[in-house]
Structure formats: structure tokens, C-alpha cells
Amino acid sequence: MAAYEELSKEELLQLKNDLEAQFEEIKRQNLNLDMSRGKPSAEQLNLSMEMMDVLRSDSDLICEEGVDCRNYGVLDGIREAKQLLADMMEVPKDNIVIFGNSSLNVMYDTIARSMTHGVMGSTPWSKLDKVKFLCPVPGYDRHFAITEYFGIEMINVPMTSTGPDMDIVEKLVSSDPAIKGIWCVPKYSNPQGITYSDETVHRFAALNPAAEDFRIFWDNAYGIHHLYEDKQDYLLEILMECKKEGHPDMVYKFSSTSKISFPGSGIAAIAASDANLAEIRKQMKIQTIGHDKVNQLRHARYFKDIHGMVQHMKRHADIMRPKFDVVLETLESELGGLGIGSWLAPRGGYFISFDSLEGCAKAIVAKAKDAGLIMTNAGATFPYGKDPKDSNIRIAPSYPTLEELKTAVQVFVLSVKLVSIDKILEHK
Numbered sequence: 001m002a003a004y005e006e007l008s009k010e011e012l013l014q015l016k017n018d019l020e021a022q023f024e025e026i027k028r029q030n031l032n033l034d035m036s037r038g039k040p041s042a043e044q045l046n047l048s049m050e051m052m053d054v055l056r057s058d059s060d061l062i063c064e065e066g067v068d069c070r071n072y073g074v075l076d077g078i079r080e081a082k083q084l085l086a087d088m089m090e091v092p093k094d095n096i097v098i099f100g101n102s103s104l105n106v107m108y109d110t111i112a113r114s115m116t117h118g119v120m121g122s123t124p125w126s127k128l129d130k131v132k133f134l135c136p137v138p139g140y141d142r143h144f145a146i147t148e149y150f151g152i153e154m155i156n157v158p159m160t161s162t163g164p165d166m167d168i169v170e171k172l173v174s175s176d177p178a179i180k181g182i183w184c185v186p187k188y189s190n191p192q193g194i195t196y197s198d199e200t201v202h203r204f205a206a207l208n209p210a211a212e213d214f215r216i217f218w219d220n221a222y223g224i225h226h227l228y229e230d231k232q233d234y235l236l237e238i239l240m241e242c243k244k245e246g247h248p249d250m251v252y253k254f255s256s257t258s259k260i261s262f263p264g265s266g267i268a269a270i271a272a273s274d275a276n277l278a279e280i281r282k283q284m285k286i287q288t289i290g291h292d293k294v295n296q297l298r299h300a301r302y303f304k305d306i307h308g309m310v311q312h313m314k315r316h317a318d319i320m321r322p323k324f325d326v327v328l329e330t331l332e333s334e335l336g337g338l339g340i341g342s343w344l345a346p347r348g349g350y351f352i353s354f355d356s357l358e359g360c361a362k363a364i365v366a367k368a369k370d371a372g373l374i375m376t377n378a379g380a381t382f383p384y385g386k387d388p389k390d391s392n393i394r395i396a397p398s399y400p401t402l403e404e405l406k407t408a409v410q411v412f413v414l415s416v417k418l419v420s421i422d423k424i425l426e427h428k
Contacts, residue, residue: 003339004420009428016421023371023414031372033408038190038350039399040259040316047315048261051302061297069293075284076277081267081296087306088224089255090237091271097280100291103256103268107217108146110252110270113283114180115150119213120249120279125152125180134172134182136164138353138381138392140190143183143219147383154383157182159189163196166203177210181217187235188222191381191394192353193346195233205241207250216242216251222349223255224313227321231347239271248273257299259350260313267291267299320350323397327352327409334413340420352395353381360419361390367415373408 004012055061061069063078076082077098086093099106118124125131132153135144139159147154155172157164163186173179184204186196196204204216218238226232242251249272256268270280303309328345331354335341343354356364361378368375376394379385400408 003337004417004424005339009425012421012425012428016418016425019414019418019421023367023418026371026411026414029372031407031411033373033404033411034399035396035405035408035412036374036376037399038259038396040263041319041399041401043319044259044316044398045262047312047319048302051261051298054302055294055298061294063293063297067293069297072289074293075288075290076281077269077291078293078296078300080300082269084300084303084305084309085255085257085267085269086271088309089220089253089269089271090223091239091253095239095273095277096269096271097277097284098291098296099268099270101256101262101264101266101268101295102258103219103221103254103270104142104146106254106268106270107143107219109283109287110217110280111146111150111152113280114213114215117283119180119215120275122213125150128178130178132176132179134164134169134179135383136183136185136189137383138191138387138394139183140185140219141376141380141385143185143217144383147183152180153178155179156383156388159192159194161194163189163194163200166200170203170207173207173209173211173214175210179209180211180213181215184216184218185221186218186238187220187233188225188346188349190221190349191351191392192344193349193351194344195235195347198236201236201238201241204238205245205247205250207247209250214250218251218253220253220255221259224310225259225316225350226313226348227317227324228347229314229317233347239273243273249275252276260309260316261299261302265295267296320398322402323400323405324352326402326405327395327397330406330409330413334410335416338417338420340424341416350396350398352397354393354395354416355391356393356416357420357423358389358391360416360423361387361393363419363422364393364412364415367419368411371411371415373411373415375412 067073082093086096115126133147135154137156253271257266365378379387
């Protein structure tokens with residue numbers, strides 16, 4: 001079919017009538033579908049159930065340090081859990097601290113500590129007139145929610161096919177001492193699935209910030225979340241690159257097993273320089289007596305090593321890949337060539353980013369909801385929930401069953417078509 005813009009007003013009106021009849025038929029089905037957040041499906045969660053049998057009432061719960069994991073001791077993570085996550089994060093285990101189940105919690109703590117006590121002796125952010133953060137867009141709404149919560153001004157930086165626009169990042173970071181950080185999802189980025197190029201990582205490591213307490217918040221949430229065994233993105237390791245450039249303290253690297261084992265009870269970690277970790281441990285001594293060592297031990301004994309974790313993630317990919325394929329194939333077959341939307345085909349991660357005609361995203365999400373499909377709010381991928389073009393929509397294929405997903409994507413493309421026709425008709 002020809003691009004919608006090329007159709008006459010009469011042709012568009014006829015097409016709209018036909019599509020509206022299909023839409024009304026779908027509404028009569030009283031669907032209840034959810035494509036809103038990147039939650040693992042029950043099928044994925046079931047992959048880790050054998051972990052529940054690794055530790056029993058008669059198990060030896062002594063970790064490698066010789067500490068009973070049921071008791072106090074080992075503030076920053078047991079050795080075997082450190083080794084497991086260090087290998088996953090591609091850093092030395094001495095440069096890692098293990099936390100609880102959520103890397104988002106670690107990021108929140110890191111911002112909060114900076115606000116109240118500063119960064120390695122610098123002025124606490126809460127005592128400054130202005131604190132700013134750079135936010136690659138589209139990006140991760142929960143990152144933006146943290147900085148918004150603390151009253152930090154967020155500045156949009158456009159994403160390119162190789163990562164954030166580094167010309168803009170370099171200019172802003174080097175000229176404005178109020179800029180204290182940047183959010184990054186460097187591998188299979190949320191929501192576009194972009195992996196930062198080697199050049200981008202090099203340019204991050206070589207930044208010369210005006211603020212001595214500037215930090216890169218490097219959330220490598222999808223480091224081993226590949227979809228295809230023969231098509232996997234590679235990401236240069238940022239901690240080592242910063243060290244090579246003489247900026248060892250400039251990066252905090254975060255990760256977790258949330259979408260590997262159980263989101264509700266995984267383990268999370270931060271990797272950073274010795275100086276950064278010394279400050280973090282100082283806070284931890286006041287904040288906690290240590291995180292769940294029994295859970296750390298369970299993870300370490302279940303996966304055994306990084307090879308066990310990689311094999312486990314191949315099983316995840318076998319579940320996720322058909323879902324991504326269904327979405328991408330449907331988008332191409334139903335919307336390809338119509339000129340009313342664009343999207344990327346990621347090689348990993350949890351999302352597909354869709355860009356509609358300008359001014360249509362909110363209406364598309366509302367239309368889909370009217371037919372029984374819940375999606376992430378339009379605008380969520382931008383700071384303050386404000387997409388200047390009202391065009392980006394995050395598609396999350398993981399949670400529905402494959403059959404539910406097939407229906408959900410049909411509802412979505414139908415909503416895109418109807419809203420797009422109305423937008424084009426405004427100018428006919």
C-alpha cells in the first residue's frame with residue numbers, strides 16, 4: 001500500500017471507516033492485555049526455580065570467608081557472589097560491592113549520598129544553588145524519576161545510533177560545573193536497544209568535566225541479555241577505559257540479576273574505583289549490617305560461574321526471541337512503507353522503541369487502552385514525562401504470552417493507523 005501521506009482525503013476516509021470497523025470488533029472482545037513494563041514472564045521466572053533447591057535446612061551455609069551466612073559479617077558481599085557479578089560486569093572482584101535485590105535502589109542511594117554528603121569530599125549537592133543531570137533520550141523513566149525526586153534539573157541529550165550525542169555531552173560537561181552526572185544504559189539501551197560504540201565509550205572516558213564531582217551513572221542492566229547467539233553486541237568496558245584516561249573515579253557502574261534470576265529477589269552490585277568504593281563502604285557501615293548473604297550464596301552456588309549464567313541466559317533468549325520477532329515482523333508487515341512510524345530491531349535487552357508521527361504518541365496509547373491494551377505512558381521515556389515531539393512509545397514484549405502478544409501487536413498497529421490517519425487528515 002502507498003504511504004498514507006500520498007493518499008487522497010477520500011481514500012483516507014474510506015480506509016479509516018474500514019479500520020474503525022476492525023477496531024470496534026476488537027473492543028467487543030473485552031481484551032485485557034499488558035505491554036507496559038519490561039517484566040519477565042512466568043515462563044522466564046520458572047527457569048530459575050531450581051535455585052530454590054540449592055540451599056536446604058541441612059545445607060552448609062559457610063561462605064568462602066568462613067562466615068556463617070545466617071549471621072552478621074561481610075558488609076560488602078561474600079567473595080563467591082562478588083566473583084560471579086564481577087565476571088558478569090567484566091571488572092575485578094575487588095572493585096565491586098554487592099547490595100540487595102535492586103540496582104535501582106543502589107542508584108537512588110548513590111544520588112542520596114551525593115545530596116547529603118557530597119562526592120569524595122566535595123560540597124553536598126543539597127547545599128548547591130543548582131544541580132543538573134544529562135539524560136539521553138529516549139531513556140529509562142525510573143532513572144529520570146530519581147533525579148526528579150531530588151529536584152535535580154534534567155537536560156535532554158539526543159541518542160544517536162552509536163549512543164548519546166557526544167558533541168553535546170562534551171560541550172555541556174566541560175562548560176557547566178552544575179552538571180554532576182549523566183544517566184547511561186550503554187548496552188541494549190532502554191528503550192531503543194542501542195549499544196554504545198567503542199568511540200562513544202572512549203569519549204566518555206576522556207571527558208574533562210568542569211565539576212570535580214561529576215559522575216557517569218553507567219547502568220549496564222542488559223550486559224548479557226542477548227536475543228541471538230550469532231548476533232551479539234559488544235560493549236567496551238568503561239571502568240578500565242576511565243582508568244586508562246586518568247579518570248578512575250569518574251564512573252559508577254551498576255548491574256543486577258533482576259532479569260536473570262528473580263526481579264524480586266536477585267542481587268545487585270556497583271563497580272567503581274577504590275576511592276569511590278571506600279566512600280560507599282563508609283556509608284554502608286552506618287546504613288546496614290550487610291545485605292542478604294544467604295541469597296548471595298544461593299546465586300553463587302546455583303550459577304557456579306559466569307559460564308553457568310551465560311547458559312542460563314540462552315534459555316531466556318529462547319523465550320524472548322520469538323516475542324521480539326513477532327513484534328518486529330508485525331510492525332514491518334502492517335506498517336512498513338506507510339510512513340507513519342519507525343522502529344529499531346534490537347539484538348538484546350527488553351524493549352522495542354517506536355516513533356510515531358509527531359503529536360500522535362499519547363493518542364495511540366490512549367486508543368490502544370480503549371481496546372484493552374495497556375502500554376507505558378507516552379512521554380515516559382523523557383524527563384518529566386514530556387516528549388517534545390509526542391512521538392516515542394516503548395513496547396515491552398516480555399510479559400504477555402506469545403499468543404497474547406500477537407493480539408496485542410495487532411491492537412497496537414491498528415491504533416497507530418487510526419491515529420495517524422486523523423493526524424494526516426488535519427492537513428488535507
